[in-house]
Structure formats: structure tokens, C-alpha cells
Amino acid sequence: MTETRLFMDNFYVLDDGRVRQFLIVGTDEALLIDTGFEDSGVYEAVRKITDLPVKVIMTHGDGDHSGGLKEFGRCRLNEADWHLAEGRGAKLEPLNEGDVFECGGYRLEAIAIPGHTYGSMAFIDRAKRLLLPGDSVQKEGPIFMFGEDRNLDLFIESEKKLCALADRVDTIIPCHSSYPIGPEYIGRDLEDAEMLKAGKLTGEKHAFLPCCSYKGKWTEFYYD
Ligand SMILES: [Zn+2]
Known part of the structure; x- marks a missing residue:
């Protein structure tokens, strides 16, 4: 629940x-940023807080973020991830870098950070020094990087792009593992991802997922 x-x-x-x-x-x-798993009950949770119309914007299209879309009817999602959310019963509308969403005193600006998925987006509120990175910055992980919808090279480039914003951020709230975390975790995840790419981390076969677990110094990756 x-x-x-x-x-x-x-x-x-x-x-x-x-x-x-x-x-x-x-x-x-x-x-609303993301909608959880189909069985997360996000719509009910939202309706306990507010009766207002809800605009949904998406960090990416994975099923643990797009599962609850149906009850909201529509969402903004980067087109590179539409194939992940089609069939969820919601109208998909484009979301692109530079799109801005203002609500409740917040001003969220979309930043394209492909890699975890090709359509992954982060949202930054520069005045509040807040970053919502979806799954692409995490403290412990695991960050899912296996399968055809992931691209480690792009992920590394996107972490570098976020690193350039690190001194404009105090608070990062990822969608998984601990929160809030500090901006130092962008560079830490980048360091681990570069170690993974260089073949310097040792993989252990996952118990049931078709991937291996690679533990970096700071975070864990699930990778092919
Ligand atoms: Zn996720």
C-alpha cells in the first residue's frame, strides 16, 4: 500500500x-510525477490528498512508474519510452528537454537523461535546488541496466550532464532506495558506472532476473 x-x-x-x-x-x-506499479494504489493515495485535476509527468516508462497510468487518463512521457507505456490505457503526450511545469510554488524543468531507458527524464527545480532523477541517481541501487531498453554509454553521458548541475542542487529524491540524498551521489554513480563499463566490477548471477549484480563502491547495477 x-x-x-x-x-x-x-x-x-x-x-x-x-x-x-x-x-x-x-x-x-x-x-504528479510517476504513477507506480499497477497494484501500488497511487490513484487512491493521490485522491486522499487532493480532489484537484492531476497532471502526470513521467521520469520514464518502466512498469514500476507507468503501471498506474490508466486512472489518470493521460501523461507526458518522452517519446523514446512510449513503447514501454503503450497498452497502459492512458493517452501519451510528448515530454521533452526544457519543458517546464509550474505548480504549488515549484517550477520543474525537464532534462533528458537517456541511459536507464532511452526516454529517461530528470526534473530540476533550480530555485528550490531540488532534483528528481527518476532511477538514474540512487544511493544503494540497484540501478537496472540490463536488457534492450538500456544503454550504459548514454547513461554515463547523462550522469556527466547531471554532474554539471550538481552545484545547483542540495536535495535529490530518487524513485528507489534511500531518500533524500545529496548531489555527491551523481558523481559517485558516475564513478561506479565508469568502473562497470571498464569491466572493473565483478558480477554475480542474479537469483531470478536475467542479469548479474555488480556492486560498485557506492551503488549496485543490474547489468547483462
Ligand atoms: Zn524504477
């Missing part, structure tokens, strides 16, 4: 213990 926590003014963290979403409540509209 999804639990809700008022984390900052008008900003709620929704968390079912597996994945989290973010709800910003404004005066005329609410803004």
Missing part, C-alpha cells in the same frame, strides 16, 4: 516500499 508523506511545502512523497512518486498540490491543479 502506498504511504504518503508531506516532505516539503505542497510536496508529497508517495511510497509503497518498492517505488515512489511525487505529488505537488497547487491551487487549481496538482502535478
Whole structure:
């Protein structure tokens, strides 16, 4: 069941213990970032907080983020991830770098960070020094990097892009593992990803997923 926590003014963290979403409540509209698994009950959790119309914007299209789309009807999602969310029963609308969403005193700007998926997006509020990186920056991980929808080279480039913003951020709230975390984790995840690419991490076969677990100094990757 999804639990809700008022984390900052008008900003709620929704968390079912597996994945989290973010709800910003404004005066005329609410803004929801991601929708959880199909069985997370995110719609019910949102409706306990607000009756306002809800605009949904997506960090990416993986099933643990797009599973609850149906009840919201539509969402903004980068087109490179549409194939992951088609069939979820929601109308998909484009989301691109530079798109800005204002709600409840927040101003979220979309940044393209392909790699974890080809359509992965982060959202930054520069005034509040807040970064929502989806799954692409995490403390412990695992960061899923196996299968055809992932690209480690692009992931590394995207971590570098986020690194350039690290001094403009104080608070990072990932969708998995610990939160909040500091901007130092961008560089730490980059360091681990570069070690993974260089073949310097040792993989252990995962018990049931078709991948290996690679533990870096800071975070874990699931990789082919
Ligand atoms: Zn995820």
C-alpha cells in the first residue's frame, strides 16, 4: 500500500516500499510525477490528498512508474519510452528537454537523461535546488541496466550532464532506495558506472532476473 508523506511545502512523497512518486498540490491543479506499479494504489493515495485535476509527468516508462497510468487518463512521457507505456490505457503526450511545469510554488524543468531507458527524464527545480532523477541517481541501487531498453554509454553521458548541475542542487529524491540524498551521489554513480563499463566490477548471477549484480563502491547495477 502506498504511504504518503508531506516532505516539503505542497510536496508529497508517495511510497509503497518498492517505488515512489511525487505529488505537488497547487491551487487549481496538482502535478504528479510517476504513477507506480499497477497494484501500488497511487490513484487512491493521490485522491486522499487532493480532489484537484492531476497532471502526470513521467521520469520514464518502466512498469514500476507507468503501471498506474490508466486512472489518470493521460501523461507526458518522452517519446523514446512510449513503447514501454503503450497498452497502459492512458493517452501519451510528448515530454521533452526544457519543458517546464509550474505548480504549488515549484517550477520543474525537464532534462533528458537517456541511459536507464532511452526516454529517461530528470526534473530540476533550480530555485528550490531540488532534483528528481527518476532511477538514474540512487544511493544503494540497484540501478537496472540490463536488457534492450538500456544503454550504459548514454547513461554515463547523462550522469556527466547531471554532474554539471550538481552545484545547483542540495536535495535529490530518487524513485528507489534511500531518500533524500545529496548531489555527491551523481558523481559517485558516475564513478561506479565508469568502473562497470571498464569491466572493473565483478558480477554475480542474479537469483531470478536475467542479469548479474555488480556492486560498485557506492551503488549496485543490474547489468547483462
Ligand atoms: Zn524504477
